[in-house]
Amino acid sequence: MTTPRYFLVVLHTGRRDSVDAAVQVCDQLAASGVTPVLSPSDLDDISERLTDPSIIALLGVDVQTAGLELVIVLGGDGTILRAAEVVRGCPVPLLGVNLGHVGFLAESEREDLRASVERVLQGDYIVEERMTLDVVVTHRSEVVHTGWALNEATVEKASRERMIEVVIEVDGRPLSSFGCDGVVMATPTGSTAYAFSAGGPIVWPSLDALLFVPLSPHALFSRALVIGPESVLAVEMLERTPGAGVLWCDGRRGFDLPAGSRIESRRSAVPVRLARLTHGPFSDRLVRKFALPVEGWRGPVERHE
Numbered sequence: 001m002t003t004p005r006y007f008l009v010v011l012h013t014g015r016r017d018s019v020d021a022a023v024q025v026c027d028q029l030a031a032s033g034v035t036p037v038l039s040p041s042d043l044d045d046i047s048e049r050l051t052d053p054s055i056i057a058l059l060g061v062d063v064q065t066a067g068l069e070l071v072i073v074l075g076g077d078g079t080i081l082r083a084a085e086v087v088r089g090c091p092v093p094l095l096g097v098n099l100g101h102v103g104f105l106a107e108s109e110r111e112d113l114r115a116s117v118e119r120v121l122q123g124d125y126i127v128e129e130r131m132t133l134d135v136v137v138t139h140r141s142e143v144v145h146t147g148w149a150l151n152e153a154t155v156e157k158a159s160r161e162r163m164i165e166v167v168i169e170v171d172g173r174p175l176s177s178f179g180c181d182g183v184v185m186a187t188p189t190g191s192t193a194y195a196f197s198a199g200g201p202i203v204w205p206s207l208d209a210l211l212f213v214p215l216s217p218h219a220l221f222s223r224a225l226v227i228g229p230e231s232v233l234a235v236e237m238l239e240r241t242p243g244a245g246v247l248w249c250d251g252r253r254g255f256d257l258p259a260g261s262r263i264e265s266r267r268s269a270v271p272v273r274l275a276r277l278t279h280g281p282f283s284d285r286l287v288r289k290f291a292l293p294v295e296g297w298r299g300p301v302e303r304h305e
Contacts, residue, residue: 010083012075013045076100095275151190156182169234178219
């Protein structure tokens with residue numbers, strides 16, 4: 001007997017192009033003998049648009065995340081982050097198809113959708129693992145929240161009119177104290193997201209590292225820091241000012257932080273796995289996604305023996 005194959009389709013149901021793409025992908029998967037899987041909420045939102053709703057399996061009802069072979073994500077980076085959240089803890093890879101703006105995590109574009117699906121159906125892809133963060137919040141020596149992030153964990157001020165005062169720390173030793181709008185603790189994957197917008201460096205995803213990037217710090221020493229992957233980063237919110245804060249993991253999962261909170265971030269043992277169709281260098285992705293000007297490049301100098 002043939003072992004059944006299940007591909008989860010995750011989409012941005014608020015975008016017409018994403019819904020159209022999901023209908024196309026579900027039909028293509030079913031025609032190839034693969035069962036398309038949708039979450040109950042996604043199915044409710046697009047069931048009227050599907051050619052044949054009976055071909056769909058429900059995630060968590062008909063199939064569990066452990067039974068998935070691949071996740072096809074139709075949207076921007078936010079949709080990919082949501083998909084990573086859905087399958088957290090399972091080794092299933094995610095293939096992102098960009099229907100947003102930059103789509104830095106996505107592997108292909110809308111015009112390549114049918115060919116991309118055909119390739120993953122044939123198993124013609126490689127899997128790239130991306131570091132994630134484990135985040136722990138303590139208050140008065142008690143753990144009050146735990147979380148995780150693929151891009152970044154950000155400690156931010158809760159109100160527009162008041163800064164928060166923090167001490168940043170690496171491996172149990174303080175580095176600096178300042179007032180700010182917040183602090184970003186990021187992975188190399190997140191170096192092209194919020195940390196990049198805040199003035200942090202771009203870090204190649206092949207490099208294992210952690211980033212500290214202050215947000216609008218009121219300080220002379222306010223440089224972004226690149227730190228070893230086994231280090232533990234911490235932000236302590238000082239109690240001498242009444243400003244409250246909020247922790248955001250990937251900009252999706254929030255937690256209110258009272259003054260005096262301590263937020264620790266370290267490398268997680270659970271990576272996110274991305275399906276890749278191309279083997280090109282990260283520099284090519286940077287040029288393509290950011291439309292960087294490279295006119296006039298002549299290539300490496302030829303050496304003559």
